[in-house]
Amino acid sequence: MELIRIEDVTFRYSDISDEDTGADAPKPSEETPPVFEHLDLTIEKGSFTAILGHNGCGKSTLAKHMNAILLPSGGKVYAAGIDTSDESRLFEIRRHIGMVFQNPDNQIVASIVEEDVAFALENMGVEQSVMRKRVDEALDAVGMSEFKEHSPSQLSGGQKQRVAIAGVIAMRPDCIVLDEPTAMLDPAGRREVMKTIRRLNRESGVTIVLITHYMDEAAKADRVVVMDGGKVILDDEPKNVFSNVELLKEVGLDVPQSTQLMYAMKKSGFDTADTHIINENECADYLYELLR
């Protein structure tokens, strides 16, 4: 079943009004070139999709279309069946499709962890007893229950991102769109966040759209979409996407190091090396057969 449908979407930053413009997106006086044109993409319910592309390829802009932060200049976006241009249903859309951004410090508003997680629920006017239950469940889902009475300022980056995710979870969304949630984290923080995302997907069936620059993170998704120049150039299972080593390097991306090793071996005459290998276990299995 499809959850998000992006249909023939074109988007230009010059088409949005001043009040919609974020601080880092200056309002251009003339028509700017489209970020993307006639783009189609659907996200299935319960899936885990990673979106890759170099800086400026339009992937964050696309993500912001998924919950009506941005509206298309042309074409339509349907989120949980709702046309995102229907302003009267904005809150409903945001409740279905939650979003987590790159910088954890920009997303935390309260001075106590559990109050931060409750923030959206309070705005929605959820009853106290229900709110208590949902906040506890959300903190439990991201493994942050023991910190519920802490100040967010005492938390590490990875923990803050998990609190931000809990704030979204508390609204019980169908889908979470994460725009480079690990870019500012250290390896331990990245691992925590990735584990949390995967668990939400596998155990609670939350649909995940993950925008990332880390190929090893994308390798853990069910589906990888690669964007370049405002177009989807690859869309497949991770192993099939990453086997296109040359194409990915051409568009400024990379492949997991295991895939890179397979590629380098192939080029140096090991014909059996398979560039569909994308993680260290498969890679070690292949090499074991070769070397034993």
Add this chain to the structure above:
Amino acid sequence: MIRTEKLTYTYSQGTPFEKTAVNNVDLHIEEGAFVGIIGHTGSGKSTLIQHLNGLIKPTSGKVFIDGEDIHGKNVKLRDVRFKVGLVFQYPEYQIFEETVAKDIAYGPSNMGLSKEEVDTRVKEAASIVGLPDDLLERSPFELSGGQKRRVAIAGVMAMRPKVLILDEPTAGLDPKGREVILGQISEYHRRSHSTVLLVSHSMEDVALYAEKILVMNKGEVFCYDTPPNVFTKADEIAAIGLSVPQVTKVFGLLRQKGIDIRSDVYTVDFAVKTIREYLEQKGRVS
């Protein structure tokens, strides 16, 4: 070039929040070395580098740059800062001038250099980081994030410090952007023969560029050695919560499976070479 003696730094000393970030560190970094500094958040690496140009003063212990105690009696910290250039995380937020050229010139101008000398250095630094001449008169705020970051890095390079320290210069960039900036830093190191310290979370990046790796853990030096010697300790490094390059993990797995192959493999090219050598040794080369 850089030497620390029993360097210790305690935050909020005498309060309940007291925390020793750097503990009794003895370090000796050779002149002209390219050093990668690795350690997870809270390992003390940022506190350590801020000592190296006198931004923070040790609670106890000493820092020597070029044989000189930087907190010694006749030493001006201003001179130390010209000698040791520090590029912070997300340096693009520190840009403030009207034009790219003026922003890069800010540091060298403050050193009291002539206008000609400043101009030469601005051009040179801009070329190292790959900023074309026509960008120099533009406002830095019109540039992309990656370009802004390169302006900020060029501003420190233009001071020609004997030691250049960069705190995660590739954070938040895409793979191509990471490769470009690291390539430029490496080129700067090659051309200037200066000492370069690169703080990074990416073992893969450090493995590719650094000649020496400093691993920090809990405020102490876990090890300071060449990449092959560091990656031989892959298990110990994983145990302190750091990740090693994927190829290093692959070779670790092979050894677990009973293949007697070297453990100090950390780049793809070296991995291919090692596999070939192993097969040749067994007389099974194709």
